[in-house]
Amino acid sequence: MRRTLSALCKNEPGVLAQMAQECGKYDANILSLAAGETENPEVSRIVLRIDGDDAAIDKVERYLDSLDEIIQIDDLSRKDFVDRELVMVKVAMDREQTGQLMQIFEVFRANVVGMGQKTITVELSGDQERVDGLIQMLIPYGIKSMCRSGMIVLKRGDE
Amino acid sequence: MRRTLSALCKNEPGVLAQMAQECGKYDANILSLAAGETENPEVSRIVLRIDGDDAAIDKVERYLDSLDEIIQIDDLSRKDFVDRELVMVKVAMDREQTGQLMQIFEVFRANVVGMGQKTITVELSGDQERVDGLIQMLIPYGIKSMCRSGMIVLKRGDE
Known part of the structure:
Protein backbone atom coordinates (compact mmCIF):
# COMPACT_ATOMS: atom_id res chain seq x y z
CA MET A 1 0.00 0.00 0.00
CA ARG A 2 1.17 3.50 -0.75
CA ARG A 3 1.17 5.95 2.13
CA THR A 4 2.41 9.46 2.73
CA LEU A 5 4.08 10.55 5.97
CA SER A 6 4.84 14.19 6.72
CA ALA A 7 7.33 14.83 9.51
CA LEU A 8 8.38 18.09 11.15
CA CYS A 9 11.97 17.58 12.31
CA LYS A 10 14.63 19.55 14.11
CA ASN A 11 17.51 20.43 11.79
CA GLU A 12 19.94 17.98 13.27
CA PRO A 13 22.35 15.76 11.36
CA GLY A 14 21.35 12.15 11.03
CA VAL A 15 17.55 12.43 10.97
CA LEU A 16 17.32 11.78 7.25
CA ALA A 17 19.70 8.83 7.46
CA GLN A 18 17.74 7.29 10.35
CA MET A 19 14.48 7.70 8.43
CA ALA A 20 15.83 6.05 5.32
CA GLN A 21 17.44 3.22 7.29
CA GLU A 22 14.27 2.49 9.21
CA CYS A 23 12.28 2.16 5.98
CA GLY A 24 14.89 -0.27 4.67
CA LYS A 25 14.73 -2.33 7.87
CA TYR A 26 11.00 -2.99 7.38
CA ASP A 27 11.25 -3.46 3.63
CA ALA A 28 9.22 -0.31 2.96
CA ASN A 29 10.20 1.16 -0.39
CA ILE A 30 10.68 4.95 -0.51
CA LEU A 31 8.88 6.18 -3.64
CA SER A 32 9.79 9.80 -3.12
CA LEU A 33 11.19 12.06 -0.44
CA ALA A 34 11.13 15.83 -0.25
CA ALA A 35 13.02 17.57 2.55
CA GLY A 36 12.92 21.34 2.68
CA GLU A 37 12.89 24.33 4.99
CA THR A 38 9.80 25.55 6.84
CA GLU A 39 8.74 28.89 8.30
CA ASN A 40 11.10 28.11 11.22
CA PRO A 41 14.82 28.02 10.25
CA GLU A 42 15.51 25.36 12.89
CA VAL A 43 12.85 23.01 11.58
CA SER A 44 12.51 21.07 8.31
CA ARG A 45 9.57 19.25 6.87
CA ILE A 46 10.19 15.85 5.30
CA VAL A 47 7.46 14.33 3.15
CA LEU A 48 7.91 10.64 2.50
CA ARG A 49 5.91 8.52 0.04
CA ILE A 50 6.31 4.86 0.95
CA ASP A 51 5.15 1.63 -0.58
CA GLY A 52 5.01 -1.41 1.65
CA ASP A 53 3.13 -3.61 4.01
CA ASP A 54 0.63 -1.65 6.15
CA ALA A 55 1.95 -3.08 9.40
CA ALA A 56 5.53 -2.28 8.36
CA ILE A 57 4.67 1.35 7.63
CA ASP A 58 2.91 1.57 11.01
CA LYS A 59 6.17 0.41 12.62
CA VAL A 60 8.21 2.99 10.69
CA GLU A 61 5.76 5.69 11.77
CA ARG A 62 5.88 4.67 15.44
CA TYR A 63 9.67 4.55 15.40
CA LEU A 64 9.93 8.01 13.82
CA ASP A 65 7.42 9.37 16.34
CA SER A 66 9.63 8.10 19.16
CA LEU A 67 12.70 10.06 17.97
CA ASP A 68 13.59 13.25 19.87
CA GLU A 69 14.41 15.04 16.62
CA ILE A 70 10.90 14.53 15.26
CA ILE A 71 8.46 17.16 16.49
CA GLN A 72 5.33 15.89 14.78
CA ILE A 73 4.43 13.16 12.33
CA ASP A 74 1.22 13.00 10.29
CA ASP A 75 -0.05 10.06 8.30
CA LEU A 76 -1.62 11.88 5.41
CA SER A 77 -3.43 8.93 3.91
CA ARG A 78 -5.82 9.42 6.83
CA LYS A 79 -6.21 13.16 6.67
CA ASP A 80 -7.44 15.86 4.41
CA PHE A 81 -4.53 17.51 2.68
CA MET B 1 29.80 26.96 0.69
CA ARG B 2 26.45 25.88 -0.76
CA ARG B 3 26.59 23.32 -3.52
CA THR B 4 24.08 21.23 -5.44
CA LEU B 5 24.67 17.59 -6.37
CA SER B 6 22.36 15.73 -8.72
CA ALA B 7 22.63 11.94 -8.67
CA LEU B 8 21.01 9.34 -10.91
CA CYS B 9 20.63 6.20 -8.78
CA LYS B 10 19.36 2.69 -9.17
CA ASN B 11 16.17 2.15 -7.15
CA GLU B 12 17.79 0.02 -4.50
CA PRO B 13 17.17 0.21 -0.76
CA GLY B 14 19.82 1.98 1.27
CA VAL B 15 21.11 4.54 -1.25
CA LEU B 16 19.34 7.44 0.44
CA ALA B 17 20.54 6.35 3.88
CA GLN B 18 24.15 6.04 2.66
CA MET B 19 23.99 9.49 1.10
CA ALA B 20 22.66 11.12 4.22
CA GLN B 21 25.14 9.30 6.45
CA GLU B 22 28.11 10.29 4.30
CA CYS B 23 27.12 13.96 4.50
CA GLY B 24 26.93 13.68 8.28
CA LYS B 25 30.37 12.03 8.44
CA TYR B 26 31.98 15.05 6.78
CA ASP B 27 29.89 17.59 8.66
CA ALA B 28 28.17 18.71 5.47
CA ASN B 29 24.70 20.02 6.28
CA ILE B 30 21.86 18.90 3.98
CA LEU B 31 19.81 22.02 3.18
CA SER B 32 17.31 20.21 1.02
CA LEU B 33 16.86 16.88 -0.67
CA ALA B 34 14.44 15.91 -3.42
CA ALA B 35 14.23 12.29 -4.48
CA GLY B 36 11.79 11.38 -7.23
CA GLU B 37 11.17 9.11 -10.17
CA THR B 38 12.70 9.64 -13.61
CA GLU B 39 11.74 8.58 -17.13
CA ASN B 40 13.13 5.13 -16.22
CA PRO B 41 11.13 3.30 -13.52
CA GLU B 42 14.27 1.60 -12.23
CA VAL B 43 16.14 4.86 -11.74
CA SER B 44 15.58 7.81 -9.38
CA ARG B 45 17.13 11.25 -9.39
CA ILE B 46 18.22 12.69 -6.06
CA VAL B 47 19.02 16.39 -5.88
CA LEU B 48 20.96 17.39 -2.79
CA ARG B 49 21.67 20.95 -1.64
CA ILE B 50 24.56 20.88 0.82
CA ASP B 51 26.27 23.50 2.92
CA GLY B 52 29.78 22.73 4.11
CA ASP B 53 33.48 22.88 3.62
CA ASP B 54 34.44 22.65 -0.07
CA ALA B 55 36.89 19.80 0.53
CA ALA B 56 34.28 17.94 2.55
CA ILE B 57 31.70 18.18 -0.21
CA ASP B 58 34.34 16.97 -2.71
CA LYS B 59 34.84 13.90 -0.50
CA VAL B 60 31.07 13.26 -0.33
CA GLU B 61 30.88 13.56 -4.11
CA ARG B 62 33.79 11.15 -4.69
CA TYR B 63 32.32 8.64 -2.26
CA LEU B 64 28.90 8.76 -3.92
CA ASP B 65 30.52 8.41 -7.34
CA SER B 66 32.25 5.22 -6.14
CA LEU B 67 28.96 3.50 -5.20
CA ASP B 68 27.60 0.85 -7.57
CA GLU B 69 24.05 2.13 -7.10
CA ILE B 70 24.96 5.58 -8.41
CA ILE B 71 24.89 5.80 -12.18
CA GLN B 72 25.95 9.40 -12.59
CA ILE B 73 26.66 12.35 -10.35
CA ASP B 74 26.79 16.00 -11.43
CA ASP B 75 28.08 18.91 -9.43
CA LEU B 76 25.68 21.57 -10.60
CA SER B 77 27.47 24.53 -9.09
CA ARG B 78 29.90 24.01 -11.97
CA LYS B 79 27.41 23.50 -14.77
CA ASP B 80 24.67 25.28 -16.56
CA PHE B 81 21.31 24.14 -15.28
Whole structure:
Protein backbone atom coordinates (compact mmCIF):
# COMPACT_ATOMS: atom_id res chain seq x y z
CA MET A 1 0.00 0.00 0.00
CA ARG A 2 1.17 3.50 -0.75
CA ARG A 3 1.17 5.95 2.13
CA THR A 4 2.41 9.46 2.73
CA LEU A 5 4.08 10.55 5.97
CA SER A 6 4.84 14.19 6.72
CA ALA A 7 7.33 14.83 9.51
CA LEU A 8 8.38 18.09 11.15
CA CYS A 9 11.97 17.58 12.31
CA LYS A 10 14.63 19.55 14.11
CA ASN A 11 17.51 20.43 11.79
CA GLU A 12 19.94 17.98 13.27
CA PRO A 13 22.35 15.76 11.36
CA GLY A 14 21.35 12.15 11.03
CA VAL A 15 17.55 12.43 10.97
CA LEU A 16 17.32 11.78 7.25
CA ALA A 17 19.70 8.83 7.46
CA GLN A 18 17.74 7.29 10.35
CA MET A 19 14.48 7.70 8.43
CA ALA A 20 15.83 6.05 5.32
CA GLN A 21 17.44 3.22 7.29
CA GLU A 22 14.27 2.49 9.21
CA CYS A 23 12.28 2.16 5.98
CA GLY A 24 14.89 -0.27 4.67
CA LYS A 25 14.73 -2.33 7.87
CA TYR A 26 11.00 -2.99 7.38
CA ASP A 27 11.25 -3.46 3.63
CA ALA A 28 9.22 -0.31 2.96
CA ASN A 29 10.20 1.16 -0.39
CA ILE A 30 10.68 4.95 -0.51
CA LEU A 31 8.88 6.18 -3.64
CA SER A 32 9.79 9.80 -3.12
CA LEU A 33 11.19 12.06 -0.44
CA ALA A 34 11.13 15.83 -0.25
CA ALA A 35 13.02 17.57 2.55
CA GLY A 36 12.92 21.34 2.68
CA GLU A 37 12.89 24.33 4.99
CA THR A 38 9.80 25.55 6.84
CA GLU A 39 8.74 28.89 8.30
CA ASN A 40 11.10 28.11 11.22
CA PRO A 41 14.82 28.02 10.25
CA GLU A 42 15.51 25.36 12.89
CA VAL A 43 12.85 23.01 11.58
CA SER A 44 12.51 21.07 8.31
CA ARG A 45 9.57 19.25 6.87
CA ILE A 46 10.19 15.85 5.30
CA VAL A 47 7.46 14.33 3.15
CA LEU A 48 7.91 10.64 2.50
CA ARG A 49 5.91 8.52 0.04
CA ILE A 50 6.31 4.86 0.95
CA ASP A 51 5.15 1.63 -0.58
CA GLY A 52 5.01 -1.41 1.65
CA ASP A 53 3.13 -3.61 4.01
CA ASP A 54 0.63 -1.65 6.15
CA ALA A 55 1.95 -3.08 9.40
CA ALA A 56 5.53 -2.28 8.36
CA ILE A 57 4.67 1.35 7.63
CA ASP A 58 2.91 1.57 11.01
CA LYS A 59 6.17 0.41 12.62
CA VAL A 60 8.21 2.99 10.69
CA GLU A 61 5.76 5.69 11.77
CA ARG A 62 5.88 4.67 15.44
CA TYR A 63 9.67 4.55 15.40
CA LEU A 64 9.93 8.01 13.82
CA ASP A 65 7.42 9.37 16.34
CA SER A 66 9.63 8.10 19.16
CA LEU A 67 12.70 10.06 17.97
CA ASP A 68 13.59 13.25 19.87
CA GLU A 69 14.41 15.04 16.62
CA ILE A 70 10.90 14.53 15.26
CA ILE A 71 8.46 17.16 16.49
CA GLN A 72 5.33 15.89 14.78
CA ILE A 73 4.43 13.16 12.33
CA ASP A 74 1.22 13.00 10.29
CA ASP A 75 -0.05 10.06 8.30
CA LEU A 76 -1.62 11.88 5.41
CA SER A 77 -3.43 8.93 3.91
CA ARG A 78 -5.82 9.42 6.83
CA LYS A 79 -6.21 13.16 6.67
CA ASP A 80 -7.44 15.86 4.41
CA PHE A 81 -4.53 17.51 2.68
CA VAL A 82 -3.51 19.37 -0.47
CA ASP A 83 -0.74 17.57 -2.36
CA ARG A 84 1.46 18.98 -5.06
CA GLU A 85 4.47 17.81 -6.99
CA LEU A 86 6.83 19.64 -9.29
CA VAL A 87 8.24 18.03 -12.42
CA MET A 88 10.63 19.21 -15.12
CA VAL A 89 10.64 17.24 -18.37
CA LYS A 90 12.98 17.60 -21.35
CA VAL A 91 11.21 16.16 -24.38
CA ALA A 92 12.46 15.55 -27.91
CA MET A 93 11.03 17.97 -30.48
CA ASP A 94 11.19 18.22 -34.24
CA ARG A 95 9.62 20.94 -36.32
CA GLU A 96 6.47 19.00 -37.29
CA GLN A 97 5.62 18.17 -33.69
CA THR A 98 6.06 21.63 -32.16
CA GLY A 99 2.39 22.53 -32.54
CA GLN A 100 1.16 19.30 -30.97
CA LEU A 101 3.53 19.65 -28.04
CA MET A 102 2.53 23.26 -27.44
CA GLN A 103 -1.13 22.19 -27.32
CA ILE A 104 -0.34 19.57 -24.70
CA PHE A 105 1.57 22.15 -22.62
CA GLU A 106 -1.40 24.51 -22.86
CA VAL A 107 -3.93 21.90 -21.77
CA PHE A 108 -1.82 21.01 -18.74
CA ARG A 109 -0.77 24.62 -18.14
CA ALA A 110 2.88 23.56 -18.20
CA ASN A 111 5.47 26.34 -18.56
CA VAL A 112 8.31 26.19 -21.05
CA VAL A 113 11.56 26.81 -19.14
CA GLY A 114 14.13 25.97 -21.83
CA MET A 115 14.56 25.19 -25.48
CA GLY A 116 17.41 23.57 -27.41
CA GLN A 117 17.88 22.60 -31.06
CA LYS A 118 16.22 19.22 -30.58
CA THR A 119 14.46 19.44 -27.21
CA ILE A 120 12.10 21.55 -25.20
CA THR A 121 11.96 21.64 -21.39
CA VAL A 122 8.78 22.32 -19.42
CA GLU A 123 7.81 22.51 -15.76
CA LEU A 124 4.48 21.62 -14.21
CA SER A 125 3.23 21.65 -10.65
CA GLY A 126 0.06 19.79 -9.83
CA ASP A 127 -1.37 16.84 -8.00
CA GLN A 128 -0.16 13.32 -8.80
CA GLU A 129 -2.78 12.69 -11.50
CA ARG A 130 -1.95 15.85 -13.38
CA VAL A 131 1.83 15.25 -13.23
CA ASP A 132 1.41 11.60 -14.26
CA GLY A 133 -1.00 12.69 -17.00
CA LEU A 134 1.49 15.08 -18.58
CA ILE A 135 4.25 12.48 -18.45
CA GLN A 136 2.01 9.88 -20.14
CA MET A 137 1.22 12.35 -22.91
CA LEU A 138 4.90 13.15 -23.50
CA ILE A 139 6.26 9.58 -23.51
CA PRO A 140 5.41 8.97 -27.21
CA TYR A 141 7.49 12.05 -28.20
CA GLY A 142 10.55 10.79 -26.33
CA ILE A 143 11.44 11.99 -22.82
CA LYS A 144 15.16 12.83 -22.77
CA SER A 145 15.47 13.76 -19.13
CA MET A 146 13.11 14.23 -16.19
CA CYS A 147 13.30 15.36 -12.57
CA ARG A 148 10.44 15.11 -10.04
CA SER A 149 10.45 16.81 -6.66
CA GLY A 150 8.47 14.19 -4.78
CA MET A 151 5.13 15.06 -3.23
CA ILE A 152 4.76 17.97 -0.84
CA VAL A 153 1.66 18.44 1.31
CA LEU A 154 -0.17 20.87 3.59
CA LYS A 155 -3.32 20.26 5.59
CA ARG A 156 -6.50 21.80 4.23
CA GLY A 157 -8.31 24.46 6.23
CA ASP A 158 -6.90 26.79 8.87
CA GLU A 159 -5.10 24.30 11.05
CA MET B 1 29.80 26.96 0.69
CA ARG B 2 26.45 25.88 -0.76
CA ARG B 3 26.59 23.32 -3.52
CA THR B 4 24.08 21.23 -5.44
CA LEU B 5 24.67 17.59 -6.37
CA SER B 6 22.36 15.73 -8.72
CA ALA B 7 22.63 11.94 -8.67
CA LEU B 8 21.01 9.34 -10.91
CA CYS B 9 20.63 6.20 -8.78
CA LYS B 10 19.36 2.69 -9.17
CA ASN B 11 16.17 2.15 -7.15
CA GLU B 12 17.79 0.02 -4.50
CA PRO B 13 17.17 0.21 -0.76
CA GLY B 14 19.82 1.98 1.27
CA VAL B 15 21.11 4.54 -1.25
CA LEU B 16 19.34 7.44 0.44
CA ALA B 17 20.54 6.35 3.88
CA GLN B 18 24.15 6.04 2.66
CA MET B 19 23.99 9.49 1.10
CA ALA B 20 22.66 11.12 4.22
CA GLN B 21 25.14 9.30 6.45
CA GLU B 22 28.11 10.29 4.30
CA CYS B 23 27.12 13.96 4.50
CA GLY B 24 26.93 13.68 8.28
CA LYS B 25 30.37 12.03 8.44
CA TYR B 26 31.98 15.05 6.78
CA ASP B 27 29.89 17.59 8.66
CA ALA B 28 28.17 18.71 5.47
CA ASN B 29 24.70 20.02 6.28
CA ILE B 30 21.86 18.90 3.98
CA LEU B 31 19.81 22.02 3.18
CA SER B 32 17.31 20.21 1.02
CA LEU B 33 16.86 16.88 -0.67
CA ALA B 34 14.44 15.91 -3.42
CA ALA B 35 14.23 12.29 -4.48
CA GLY B 36 11.79 11.38 -7.23
CA GLU B 37 11.17 9.11 -10.17
CA THR B 38 12.70 9.64 -13.61
CA GLU B 39 11.74 8.58 -17.13
CA ASN B 40 13.13 5.13 -16.22
CA PRO B 41 11.13 3.30 -13.52
CA GLU B 42 14.27 1.60 -12.23
CA VAL B 43 16.14 4.86 -11.74
CA SER B 44 15.58 7.81 -9.38
CA ARG B 45 17.13 11.25 -9.39
CA ILE B 46 18.22 12.69 -6.06
CA VAL B 47 19.02 16.39 -5.88
CA LEU B 48 20.96 17.39 -2.79
CA ARG B 49 21.67 20.95 -1.64
CA ILE B 50 24.56 20.88 0.82
CA ASP B 51 26.27 23.50 2.92
CA GLY B 52 29.78 22.73 4.11
CA ASP B 53 33.48 22.88 3.62
CA ASP B 54 34.44 22.65 -0.07
CA ALA B 55 36.89 19.80 0.53
CA ALA B 56 34.28 17.94 2.55
CA ILE B 57 31.70 18.18 -0.21
CA ASP B 58 34.34 16.97 -2.71
CA LYS B 59 34.84 13.90 -0.50
CA VAL B 60 31.07 13.26 -0.33
CA GLU B 61 30.88 13.56 -4.11
CA ARG B 62 33.79 11.15 -4.69
CA TYR B 63 32.32 8.64 -2.26
CA LEU B 64 28.90 8.76 -3.92
CA ASP B 65 30.52 8.41 -7.34
CA SER B 66 32.25 5.22 -6.14
CA LEU B 67 28.96 3.50 -5.20
CA ASP B 68 27.60 0.85 -7.57
CA GLU B 69 24.05 2.13 -7.10
CA ILE B 70 24.96 5.58 -8.41
CA ILE B 71 24.89 5.80 -12.18
CA GLN B 72 25.95 9.40 -12.59
CA ILE B 73 26.66 12.35 -10.35
CA ASP B 74 26.79 16.00 -11.43
CA ASP B 75 28.08 18.91 -9.43
CA LEU B 76 25.68 21.57 -10.60
CA SER B 77 27.47 24.53 -9.09
CA ARG B 78 29.90 24.01 -11.97
CA LYS B 79 27.41 23.50 -14.77
CA ASP B 80 24.67 25.28 -16.56
CA PHE B 81 21.31 24.14 -15.28
CA VAL B 82 17.72 25.21 -14.78
CA ASP B 83 16.69 25.05 -11.13
CA ARG B 84 13.18 25.11 -9.74
CA GLU B 85 11.60 24.66 -6.37
CA LEU B 86 7.98 24.25 -5.33
CA VAL B 87 6.60 25.81 -2.18
CA MET B 88 3.17 25.80 -0.52
CA VAL B 89 2.51 28.50 2.06
CA LYS B 90 -0.49 28.91 4.35
CA VAL B 91 -0.66 32.53 5.40
CA ALA B 92 -2.93 34.29 7.92
CA MET B 93 -5.57 36.48 6.31
CA ASP B 94 -8.13 38.92 7.65
CA ARG B 95 -10.65 40.81 5.56
CA GLU B 96 -8.67 44.07 5.31
CA GLN B 97 -5.55 42.34 4.04
CA THR B 98 -7.13 40.19 1.35
CA GLY B 99 -6.53 42.76 -1.39
CA GLN B 100 -2.87 43.24 -0.49
CA LEU B 101 -2.25 39.50 -0.38
CA MET B 102 -3.95 38.96 -3.72
CA GLN B 103 -1.68 41.60 -5.27
CA ILE B 104 1.41 39.85 -3.94
CA PHE B 105 0.17 36.52 -5.34
CA GLU B 106 -0.42 38.18 -8.71
CA VAL B 107 3.05 39.74 -8.87
CA PHE B 108 4.69 36.40 -8.08
CA ARG B 109 2.16 34.46 -10.17
CA ALA B 110 1.41 32.23 -7.17
CA ASN B 111 -1.75 30.07 -7.37
CA VAL B 112 -4.29 29.91 -4.58
CA VAL B 113 -4.84 26.22 -3.74
CA GLY B 114 -6.93 26.54 -0.58
CA MET B 115 -8.83 28.96 1.60
CA GLY B 116 -10.05 28.73 5.18
CA GLN B 117 -11.82 31.18 7.52
CA LYS B 118 -8.56 32.74 8.66
CA THR B 119 -5.93 31.55 6.18
CA ILE B 120 -5.19 31.26 2.50
CA THR B 121 -2.85 28.69 0.94
CA VAL B 122 -0.83 29.35 -2.23
CA GLU B 123 1.65 27.41 -4.31
CA LEU B 124 4.55 28.81 -6.33
CA SER B 125 7.22 27.18 -8.43
CA GLY B 126 10.25 29.20 -9.39
CA ASP B 127 13.97 29.57 -8.90
CA GLN B 128 15.37 30.11 -5.41
CA GLU B 129 15.18 33.91 -5.58
CA ARG B 130 11.53 33.92 -6.56
CA VAL B 131 10.54 31.40 -3.89
CA ASP B 132 12.56 33.22 -1.21
CA GLY B 133 11.11 36.54 -2.43
CA LEU B 134 7.50 35.40 -1.98
CA ILE B 135 8.26 34.02 1.49
CA GLN B 136 9.89 37.31 2.55
CA MET B 137 6.81 39.21 1.37
CA LEU B 138 4.44 36.92 3.30
CA ILE B 139 6.31 36.81 6.63
CA PRO B 140 4.79 40.11 7.90
CA TYR B 141 1.28 38.68 7.41
CA GLY B 142 2.05 35.57 9.47
CA ILE B 143 3.04 32.26 7.87
CA LYS B 144 1.03 29.51 9.56
CA SER B 145 2.51 26.55 7.73
CA MET B 146 4.95 26.00 4.88
CA CYS B 147 6.31 23.11 2.85
CA ARG B 148 9.19 23.36 0.32
CA SER B 149 10.08 20.60 -2.11
CA GLY B 150 13.82 21.23 -2.20
CA MET B 151 15.51 22.23 -5.45
CA ILE B 152 15.15 20.14 -8.60
CA VAL B 153 17.38 20.65 -11.62
CA LEU B 154 17.83 19.77 -15.29
CA LYS B 155 20.75 20.67 -17.54
CA ARG B 156 20.13 23.42 -20.04
CA GLY B 157 20.24 22.67 -23.77
CA ASP B 158 19.73 19.35 -25.52
CA GLU B 159 22.06 17.18 -23.46
